Amino acid sequence: MGHLKRTVPLWIAFIFGVGLIIQYFVPHPISQKALGMTQKWLVIVVFVALLLGLGSLLQSHLRKIKAQSAGWGYSVVTLSVLALTVAAGFHPNNDKPGGPLLWAYTNAYSPMSSTMFSLLGFFIASAAFRAFRARSLEATLLLCTAVIVMLGQVPLGAYIPGVSNLSAWILGVPLTAAKRALTFGVALGSIATALRIIFGIERSYLGGSE
Amino acid sequence: MIRAVAIVLLATTAAAAQAPADFKVYDKPGDAGGAIIAEWKGLPDEGKPMAEGGVEYVVSLGLSKDGPWTEIERFPGTLHRKNEAPDLFGFSKSNDSEHFIELEGLVPPPGGPWLGTGRSLPTWVKLEVKSPAGAAVAGPLMAEAAPDWWSWNKSNVLLFILFFGGATFWLISKARRDPNIFVRRIPGLDAMEEAIGRATEMGRPILYLNGLNGMDSISTIASVSILGQVSKRVAAYDSQIMVPCYDAVVLSVCQEVMREGYTAAGRPDKYREQDAWFITQEQFSYVASVDGLMIREKPAACLYMGYYYAESLLLAETGGSTGAIQIAGTDSITQLPFFIACCDYTLIGEELYAASAYLSREPLQLGSLRSQDAGKIFIIATLLIGALTAAAGFPFVKHLMATF
Numbered sequence: 001m002g003h004l005k006r007t008v009p010l011w012i013a014f015i016f017g018v019g020l021i022i023q024y025f026v027p028h029p030i031s032q033k034a035l036g037m038t039q040k041w042l043v044i045v046v047f048v049a050l051l052l053g054l055g056s057l058l059q060s061h062l063r064k065i066k067a068q069s070a071g072w073g074y075s076v077v078t079l080s081v082l083a084l085t086v087a088a089g090f091h092p093n094n095d096k097p098g099g100p101l102l103w104a105y106t107n108a109y110s111p112m113s114s115t116m117f118s119l120l121g122f123f124i125a126s127a128a129f130r131a132f133r134a135r136s137l138e139a140t141l142l143l144c145t146a147v148i149v150m151l152g153q154v155p156l157g158a159y160i161p162g163v164s165n166l167s168a169w170i171l172g173v174p175l176t177a178a179k180r181a182l183t184f185g186v187a188l189g190s191i192a193t194a195l196r197i198i199f200g201i202e203r204s205y206l207g208g209s210e
Numbered sequence: 211m212i213r214a215v216a217i218v219l220l221a222t223t224a225a226a227a228q229a230p231a232d233f234k235v236y237d238k239p240g241d242a243g244g245a246i247i248a249e250w251k252g253l254p255d256e257g258k259p260m261a262e263g264g265v266e267y268v269v270s271l272g273l274s275k276d277g278p279w280t281e282i283e284r285f286p287g288t289l290h291r292k293n294e295a296p297d298l299f300g301f302s303k304s305n306d307s308e309h310f311i312e313l314e315g316l317v318p319p320p321g322g323p324w325l326g327t328g329r330s331l332p333t334w335v336k337l338e339v340k341s342p343a344g345a346a347v348a349g350p351l352m353a354e355a356a357p358d359w360w361s362w363n364k365s366n367v368l369l370f371i372l373f374f375g376g377a378t379f380w381l382i383s384k385a386r387r388d389p390n391i392f393v394r395r396i397p398g399l400d401a402m403e404e405a406i407g408r409a410t411e412m413g414r415p416i417l418y419l420n421g422l423n424g425m426d427s428i429s430t431i432a433s434v435s436i437l438g439q440v441s442k443r444v445a446a447y448d449s450q451i452m453v454p455c456y457d458a459v460v461l462s463v464c465q466e467v468m469r470e471g472y473t474a475a476g477r478p479d480k481y482r483e484q485d486a487w488f489i490t491q492e493q494f495s496y497v498a499s500v501d502g503l504m505i506r507e508k509p510a511a512c513l514y515m516g517y518y519y520a521e522s523l524l525l526a527e528t529g530g531s532t533g534a535i536q537i538a539g540t541d542s543i544t545q546l547p548f549f550i551a552c553c554d555y556t557l558i559g560e561e562l563y564a565a566s567a568y569l570s571r572e573p574l575q576l577g578s579l580r581s582q583d584a585g586k587i588f589i590i591a592t593l594l595i596g597a598l599t600a601a602a603g604f605p606f607v608k609h610l611m612a613t614f
Contacts, residue, residue, distance in 0.1 A: 021371070025364050027242045028357045042426070046459060053458025053488035060487040071506050109492075116494035120520060123527040131551035179543055182559045186541045188585040189560030190428045191371070192578050195378050197431065201574050204435040204566055205425075205463060 010200045017198030057082070145170060228253055228339070230309075233348035235335045238312060239298070240364075243357030245314035248335045249292065249299075250348060252307045256287025260342065268338040269311050275334055275350055283311060297363045297614035301605075363614045373588070378581035385577025393576055398537050398555035399568050402513070405535045406443045409510035415450040416440070417509040419500065419525065420464065421516020421540065422493065424457045428563070429541045433516035434463050435566035436539070440513065441471025445480055453486035454503060456496050461488045497521040501528040514538040514553070515562065518545045526552035539565060 016038065023031050061075035088100040134140040151157035152167020196202035230250040238245035248269060258264035265287045270279040292298075292305035295312070299305050313335065336350040385391055409416045418440060420433045437453065444451045453468070455461035464486040472481035489499045501524065504512070512529035514522070514536070522538075522545040529536050530552050538549035539557030549556045557565060560582060567575030596607035 025361050025368060026359055027240055027361050028359050029242050032242055046424070049458040049462055050491075051458075053455075053461055056458075056461055056488040057490075060484060063484060071502070074502065109495075112498075113492070113494040116498055116524065117520065119524060123523045127523060127527060127548060127551040131547075182543050182546075184586065184589050185560035185582075186543075188374070188582045188589075189541070189563035191374055191585070192378060192582050193428050193432060193563045195375055196575065196578050199379075201382065201578060202431075202435065202566065204438040204467065204570070205431050206466070 006203075006206065009206055010203070014198055014200065017194065021198075228341075228343075229346035229348045230337065230339060233337055233351065235349070235351040235353040237353055237356050237358075238314070240358050240361040244355050245312055246333060246335070246353045246355050247298065247310055247312055248337065248351075249308060249310040250337060252287060252291075252309055253339065253341075258287075260286075263342060265339055265341045267309065268340065269313075270336045270338070271313065272334045272336065272350065273331060275352070279336060282313065296609075296612060301609040301612075361614075366610060367613060374581065374585050377584045378578050381580040381584065382574055382577040385573045385580070389573035389576075391573065391576045391580065393564075393568060393579060396557065396561055396564065396568055398539065398557045398561065399565055401535070401537055401555045402440060402569070403443065405511035405513070405537060406440070406447055406449055408535055410447040410449040412510045414510035415452050415507060416444060416511045416513065417500075417504065417507075417529070417534070418451055418453045418513045419516070420453070420455060420457075420460050421514070421518050422456050422496070422521065423517040425459045425463060427517055429515075429517040430457075430460060432563045432566060433539070434460070434467055436513075436515050436562075436569065437464060438467040438471050439566065439569035441468040442475045445472040445475035445477040448477070448480065451485055452503070452507065452509065454489045454496075454500055455486060456489065456491060458488050458491075461486055493519065493521055497524045500525060504528050504532050504534070508532050509534050512536045514540070514549065515557075515565075516540065517542050518549075523548040523552065 020035070020038070023035050058079070061079050064072045064075040065079075085101070085104065088094070088104060091100045093099040094101045128146075132139070132143040132146055134143050148163060149167050149170055151160060151163045152170075157163045157167065193202065197205070230253055233248070233250040235246060235248045238247050253265055255263045256265045260266060266284060267287065267290075268284045269282045271282055272279045287309075290309050290311050292308045292310050293301075295310065296305075298312075299308075299310070313333070332352050332354045334350040334352050337348040339346045339348070406416060418437055420430055420437070421427075423430045425431065425434075441451065451468070453464050455464060465483055468486060469478070469481050469483075472478050489496050504525075505528070509529075509532070512525075512534045514525060514529075515538070518525075518540050519542070522540070522542070526536060526538065526549055536553040537555045537557075538553040539562040540546060540549060541559050541562055543559070546556065546558060550558075564579050564582075567579050592607065592611065596605075596611065599606065600608050
């Protein structure tokens with residue numbers, strides 16, 4: 001059992017990791033076909049895992065309803081809507097405009113999603129207020145920079161001499177330099193992590209380091 | 211592999227016009243097959259307008275040496291220069307005055323495609339040169355497209371991987387011999403212990419999120435690794451953790467990692483499978499559910515590890531409003547400012563990948579962190595040398611680093 005849980009996954013990670021690195025350098029159609037095949041396997045794995053996810057969702061909400069724990073009413077709503085959506089999925093008119101699934105998407109899902117997204121506007125304002133309070137030298141510098149950049153992005157900035165150029169310089173030089181430095185770090189970290197996983201040094205994603 | 215290379219078989223049809231020298235037709239190197247390249251040296255005055263003595267090139271294809279011919283492209287002498295395709299011809303100065311055309315997936319009437327992946331026929335290529343002085347023809351020459359086994363133009367990437375991989379394994383073997391490796395403090399990771407302790411004291415749970423990417427993302431793998439370490443501490447402190455998942459595969463891995471974490475802490479009986487559960491794979495539905503959970507359960511600590519999109523601020527602001535201590539770690543550069551603004555501690559970029567090694571203090575993993583430093587030194591040195599040599603008019607380092 002330990003062999004199946006530890007050694008086999010490590011060998012799978014090694015074979016597919018090294019294989020996909022080599023695949024990047026091999027343009028031959030056989031290599032492309034192998035890549036396409038592994039991507040199809042991934043879809044199958046994801047589908048099976050989605051069934052597990054559905055089981056987990058049902059279990060978690062049924063448990064809440066049974067125990068009548070805090071907010072169990074939301075669980076009733078979730079499971080009812082899940083059942084309704086699945087039922088709507090079997091409706092024969094789904095491929096036509098006005099079918100129940102499309103109706104639910106347009107009239108329920110889409111507006112609710114947009115509502116969540118629009119909350120960002122308010123949250124950005126409150127986060128900006130907190131971030132730009134001039135409590136220290138760094139925060140003051142951040143505030144000044146933010147004001148210059150924001151002025152540079154709005155029509156008013158065009159009437160203040162030098163602001164547009166300064167804003168463009170901040171975005172083009174220090175900001176780009178910092179972003180590139182971060183990108184280099186992330187890229188090197190990704191490669192190091194990938195190597196650790198491929199060669200079995202990093203095993204915590206399997207559930208432990210033993 | 212080049213199947214056919216032929217040089218200069220000219221047939222001049224008009225005495226006054228000059229045919230281009232070194233006309234060659236060959237299989238495109240480093241591709242999946244289905245493409246051939248024609249190249250030739252440019253003519254004097256080809257850059258001028260036609261009326262002033264410039265030239266126009268006409269490329270035609272045929273399935274036999276005698277035709278019939280299908281005109282593929284007609285263009286002035288200023289276009290299709292070899293310097294437009296450094297992936298094929300490199301960065302030689304002579305590319306500025308030489309021409310090429312890539313012939314791929316063409317559908318000439320009426321025979322259907324004769325160049326394309328999975329289909330390759332011997333193809334004849336003819337180049338006509340038209341100028342006010344007359345016309346000339348180069349070729350026809352034949353080539354057959356064939357698939358290749360290696361992309362030579364990606365060799366620099368391979369070299370870097372070999373260098374970086376070699377440095378990683380050397381530093382790991384060094385760490386085996388001397389496990390006392392200095393790693394600078396990462397306050398965000400040190401604060402995790404504090405956050406878990408705080409949650410235990412307050413009798414409230416810890417909320418742990420893995421981001422919105424699947425297990426195919428390095429940041430999610432890093433996040434799951436951190437979850438393993440966090441689970442150990444949660445089990446040791448007898449605290450409670452909640453892991454609502456966005457991805458069903460991530461859920462399965464999280465449950466396994468948490469079980470092992472509790473077992474490693476000697477508290478397997480405390481592990482509850484329901485502490486990690488699947489919510490949905492819809493971005494804002496997931497956010498609505500997690501935000502609701504935060505408001506209802508009021509976790510003492512919120513840990514956001516992994517890759518995030520627009521939901522980062524929605525999560526972190528709601529978490530902040532509940533008074534939780536918040537620690538984020540992401541390699542999503544666009545979301546970092548939001549986490550920095552809203553969270554108590556933020557692991558920036560590569561610190562997320564270092565977290566598992568940092569928390570586990572395992573010498574082999576710590577050794578691999580050193581290779582990241584070696585990579586950074588290499589990149590900084592390359593940038594400096596590249597900038598200096600390019601400024602001096604020798605851009606060979608820049609060319610060496612080009613990726614295709």
